[in-house]
Amino acid sequence: MELHVVINGRKDLAGQLYNQLRSAIESGRLAAGTQLPPSRLLAEQLGISRKTISDTYAQLTYENFLTGVIGKGTYVNTRPAKNQPKQSHSQLASAEVIESWRNLPVFLRHPTLEGSLRYDFIGGATSKGQFPQDDWRRCTSHALRQIAGSKGFYSYAEGLPALRNAIARHIAFSRGVNCQDEDVVVCNGAQQALDLISRVMTRPGSLVAMEDPGYPPARLLFGTHGATVVGVPVDAEGIEVDKIPDGTRLIYVTPSHQFPLGVAMSQARRVALLERARELGAIIIEDDYDSEFRYEGRPTDSLQSMDEHGIVAYVGTFSKTLLPELRLGYMILPPAILEAVVRAKQLTDLHTSTLPQWALAKFIAEGCLLKHIRRCHAIYAGRRERILSRVAGDLSPWLEAVPSVAGFHMSLRCKVPIDMPLLVELAKKVEVGLYPIEPFYYQRAPQDGLLMGFGAIETLDIDPALDRLRDILQQLS
Structure with missing residues (x-):
């Protein structure tokens, strides 16, 4: 490791070294478990005697700041936590904002292995047992080779071209989505897609309409952006379009498999929804989270495939088809909001990790996903x-x-x-x-x-x- 120690002059060398090492340990700059350089090496680097180094290490070991492991070296010891009182959130100038976040309910959190039921x-x-580990391992090896050959720069905010092409081909085939590679934006799960669209579409007080009952994380997310969320009833044909209020800017729906009831939006209701959104000047978010698994009747195409005016933002995820831990999703965006959402994505996280992107692009291209x-x-x-x-x-x-x-x-x-x-x-x-x-x-x-x-x-x-x-x-x- 590289240890930052500065020796000034030739006086009290042991004291200088002792004070700097102790200060680094107490402040946390030298974390517990960090291995210190051997005394011979540190002596050469600092230009002082090895005995000075050894005596300082011995003193810090006696005071329980360091510990020696025979045959391995000298390590920073674990220090007892200081019970210094920390400032509470109520003392901060942003206390009201912090409190509003602390009070948000937690929905749909998956249990840990220890807390799960039989x-x-x-x-x-x-079921994790269904995940094709061997195929994914091979695709990940391919991804590592791609990254090894890159220049080490930041990647595209909208996603790797290879993955955008693979997604566009896949959803055109499986869901009838009408898109080109340039319409696709890769994101960290569907939740980030909702966040980015909401960022560019709403301001405090903006009206957002969504199904009631509906997906609570979406409702809570829109609310944190200051939007006024209106719950619109759902019947056997889907969202009741005539109850979407005037002034609505954003409409969130799950038309292919309504969450949580599971009903599919009828064709007549889809036509009515598209017309209502056009009248309002609103964007529809179509969350198509798991409809690739269909068991009865002919597959229904996406709402986006019926859109002739560029008002549907189609959101998909690989959390349901593959694994939630991958945190990979995507948006198919209409031209009106595409550039703005890409800018928001760039400011939020620059881009989604390229390692899983490369792996998924190969996984889809080779037919493993289907x-x-x-x-x-x-x-x-x-x-x-x-x-x-x-x-x-x-x-x-x-x-x-x-x-x-x-x-x-x-x-x-x-x-x-x-x-x-x-x-x-x-x-x-x-x-x-x-x-x-x-x-x-x-x-x-x-x-x-x-x-x-x-x-x-x-x-x-x-x-x-x-x-x-x-x-x-x-x-x-």
């Missing part, structure tokens, strides 16, 4: 059928499924009054994770029901978990 119907998560989606589709279809069979069978006295044909979660409505907090608590006691849909409602009166994710629970675990759910429902009855 049977978990959590939404938005996939192969993975087909394999997972068969697995999720089996899980979905098993849940639907049980809901139509022994769980039918209490629950009914909301019609849904895509994704890897479904909603179950309560047919009779059920104490949902008690149900969730009792289920935890028998290692079953259940999630009510009530928190997803915003301004509408919530309905009782469950969001049943089947992406993360193994197929063979579904029946044992639903057996336990049935037994609890019988007890509550």
